Amino acid sequence: MNQPSLSYDFLTATLQDQPPVAREWPLANGVTARWRERGILELVPPQLDDHTDRVLISCGVHGNETAPIEVANGILRDIEQGRLPLAVHLLLMFGNPDAMQAGERYLDYDMNRLFNGQHAKHPATREAQRAAVLENAAAAFFEQAPNGCQRLHYDLHTAIRGSVFERFAIYPYLHERDYNREQLCWLESADITTVLLHSQPAATFTYYTSRHCQTDALTLELGKARPFGQNDLSRFEGINQALRRLLSGQRDPLPAFANERFQLFRAKYDLVKHSDQFRLYLHDQVENFTLLEDGFVIAEDQDVRYQAHGGNERILFPNPKVGNGLRAGIVIEPVAI
Template sequence: MNLPSPSYDFLTSTLQNLPPETPEWSLANGATARWHERGILELIPSQLNDATDRVLVSCGVHGNETAPIEVANGILLDIQQGHLPLAAHVLLMFGNPEAMQAGERYLDYDMNRLFNGQHAKHPATREAQRAALLEQEAAAFFERAPAGCRRLHYDLHTAIRGSVFERFAIYPYLHERDYNREQLCWLESADITTVLLHSQPAATFTYYTSRHHQADSLTLELGKARPFGENDLSRFAGIDQALRRLLSGRREPLPPFANERFQLFRAKYDLVKHSDAFRLHLHDQVENFTLLEDGFVIAEDQDVRYQAQGGNERILFPNPKVGNGLRAGIVIEPVTI
């Protein structure tokens, strides 16, 4: 049986649904690759111990957000060919291969609303079945991790909508846990200094791994969504270099956390679309993090009225086309920690 060559392209094989001829093979520098399922590959360093970082890198949860997929695949190719040493235990996931192949955000249902058990409510959808599988794989990966290691999960995205801050992170709700300031400083090293601190549970992949596996999990929004081959990957150099440093074990010293170097926000409340009468009073191309003038009526829905207060609130993820009962946007406000 032939082993995959150093030029084996995991992205191409995922899109074409072609599993490798053998599920496990050797990489450069003594590392090992282990294929799990379509779009799921484990990378095991030659030196593995209880202090080795366990890092889950996921992208393509929305199939049309291609730049992070290309970034991750480029890092993988360099590990395979020996250009980048591997010092972390990694699980790489291309979240929604069928949607990636179709060039669509999703096929049946938004996958990033189907984690934390929500997939059980939509069992007939392809995304629900895949979300359940990703949860199982993430659980197996983190449950094998020793108590003393760092558990990290970065879920990489891009967006169709523009943003006042081109790159930003979403820190899932932590319940009783505190924010990891070292992780915030790591974000800064990736050219990400805008962070939304979520204030309630969610059905996202990072909330699931944070809540159930105590991972330091972050959703990263890295720029504009474009088709495969049309991305200017120079705009993603920050996250590319930060991941390369992390996975190769280059723990460069980071400056102490300071609030003034970041734009931190918390989710104040959701705009909920209760009925077909919902009207969002923002233009279609409004950017994420747009400042809302004090007194501005953001949206109305029958007898419900959402009105901006204070002049320092901003809008995030406005989308009036969601189904009734779902979130049509988030109103956020600045915060310090």
């Protein structure tokens, strides 16, 4: 076990599964650190009241998406050493430590398809067990939040597949709630102006916290996935600085929302792989948000044909290698709110 101190490296300790001796210890500037589970650290600011925002930052849900982990660890290090003041109540999660250590997306099952109770269907997998831990930690964190505070969750990712728009956000399905335009403008301050508005429930972490913890939650896709130490972190400076401003209480006025400054899309329908006969007629390296020509046959599966209509649809997350019954891609279309 590691003795907690200002030099306690949370990322290294998470990867090596070395919990601290004490579950709670002081940091610089009056911040209190609380170790919750492996890879889960709560930071309590020196001033705490009913209006102090609660913020969950998660990364490493896919273990090979390392740049967001490095960004989050840099922020944590600066809070620990007093270089970055903390004005929010923060919960930081490194989602899948075993996969992070192995340099793999996942070990047994894609964790971001195991939230919202789906982990109960795959109890023997390591990711299902970990997803339950993350859900419980998030629920406990937000359950204690006063009614007057803002609840935010940013789940940070990168991707192996290229994208027409390098950075984009996914807004989980909100049911009866309205989109938070202030959050969309905050995304713009992080150099993210492409947003997918989901149109149905999902098994993602952000859908879980949005639905069950009443958070304003966003999945952020921030660029290319590379191994630890091989990331050009200058390409992540937008989200890095936006998070630092948020956590330190710098609330610069944001411009009013306007549709024309964003590329907003909604999920039109899923490409579902029903059988081993599924064929996707897109090349292996097709980029996310590639435009689909009117009439183009996207995929076929037995007697099911998926065909593009209108010339303004795009493809997102194409993957013909998923198991039968799972989503092999999403067809999206432009939308305004």
